[in-house]
Amino acid sequence: MTPPFSALEFGIVVAMFAVVTVLGFMATRWNRAASLASVEEWGLGGRRFGTWVTWFLLGGDLYTAYTFVAVPALLFGTGATGFFAVPYTIAVFPLVMFAAARMWSVCHEHGYATAADFVRGRHGSALLSLLVAITGIVATIPYIALQLTGIKAIVEVMGIGGDWPLWIAFIALAAYTWTSGLRAPALIAFVKDILIYLVVLIAIIYVPYKLGGYDVIFHRADTALTAKKLSTLLSGPQYLGYSTLALGSALALFLYPHAVTGVLATKNRNVVKKNMSLLPAYSLMLGFIALLGYMALAAHVKPVGGTAKAPDTNTIVPLLFNSEFPHWFAAIAFGAIAIGALVPAAIMGISAANTFARDIYRPYFRPGASDREEGLVSQIVSVILKLGAVAVIVGLKLSFAIEFQLIGGVIVIEILPPVVLGLYTRWYHRWALVAGWVVGMGLSIYMLWVTPSKTAAHFGSASFAFSTWGFHTKMTIWTGIVGVLANLIVATALTPLLARLPRGRDETSPADYEEAEAQPMPLGPGQARGSV
């Protein structure tokens, strides 16, 4: 049953939204540059963000609103497997710490703004760069659309019918992102994260207190899951699926354009490395948020929305808050989740737009485009992406976007060889890397195609069952791992064979990847003050 409309809740959420919108427009004055009309300034905030801004920016960027509603929904629906989000967001930091620092250094040295920029410079291959750009954009678009699920779940639980709140939210977002660029989500991330931390801290103490403690929660959750032949522990055949999903998602995360943007917007290499030890604070929060899924099971929450047969489990966290908290506090939590959707959506839009402007528009449509024109294209594309995302969610089924996001990681991990291996070695031949991408991507998409779900015949899940290939086992593996291994094998095997073909020109030198001399970016008049 959908909860009734509450004017108090609605008023609080609207007020929070209004404050954030004002902040978004004010961000244009923050750390002011002479002009915002370039990818450097509009799309990377002038590469001047320090440790704390980066912590909030990357935190708001990587731990999205979708995570906050979908991960608990996963535990609610599937039990222990859903907890993969925790090892995933632990493994990511040791894996990317040094690669991200090298990426920062080489991109700073050569003015690269995207992974595709780097690939073109390193491997001297326009085709490889185009493949990297397209892969990143295709993986990001459904991710933007998915941020709306957070807002949609809130709107449903607040008892509002219709899609107009989604349009208003994203039109406002598009407007202040247009004027302020990356500075807008960076500033809003402060508000969003402080609110989320506050809400989570109170929720993980207050809800267990009301439900009778964690032992009651786990006991009741286990009873509810056992009825569905699931458990709060993994079964033996689930081990491989669990660890490859965690490992693969961790390897894929920093290949997404929005993660690269967050890294490149920092002012130096130390900020990047330091954040790898500070960002896990978000993982702890995510872990506890995940457990809200079991609390919802223990509180007998019944999901609303969706269809009668398959209700929208993303609504369980808002419903839990609605039933356990006073209305005014539930409203603050709703506002926090809704704002939490805007930060990553903004960064994703900006980074995908930067990639389009830099790596598709300039090389293929207007080779002589000025920085100003490039910035303008990026602004326009960013608006199109956001409004397109709403249209997709409103016009098509939501499950459509979720299926696509599921395969987003599988797709984006295919650019690991040219990008990450490229940071360490020049051994690989550019055509071998292209061939590896083709084979890996082909195999992954085939494996996704033959994987059914309960409701669809194809693209059902990113977990591939070995039984599909006739093995008598219940074991599954994360599809992206198989795809990227195939990619690596092909690239490695073909490199010696292609030795006769001309190699691409590498415009980088080994020193570009190491720590640079202390040489800050030249600052224009009035830019030195106010750097955070």
Added chain:
Amino acid sequence: MTDHTRPRRRRNPVVLLLLLPLVAVLVPEIYNRASPSIGGMPFFYWYQLAWVGGVAVCAAIVYRATRSTR
């Protein structure tokens, strides 16, 4: 671009510390059980949550050992 050649930097062995959290959370055989539980939370859950602190500490030590001082 700086032109002078720099000596090849040797990897600090402290970096190997980063392997610890990776193995600890990516091998479910280690932690897929209910007991001992803490405050009603099964081992599976509090063990993985505890490694969030573990990875932060390991990453902080490696950061301090490898950061550029200039």
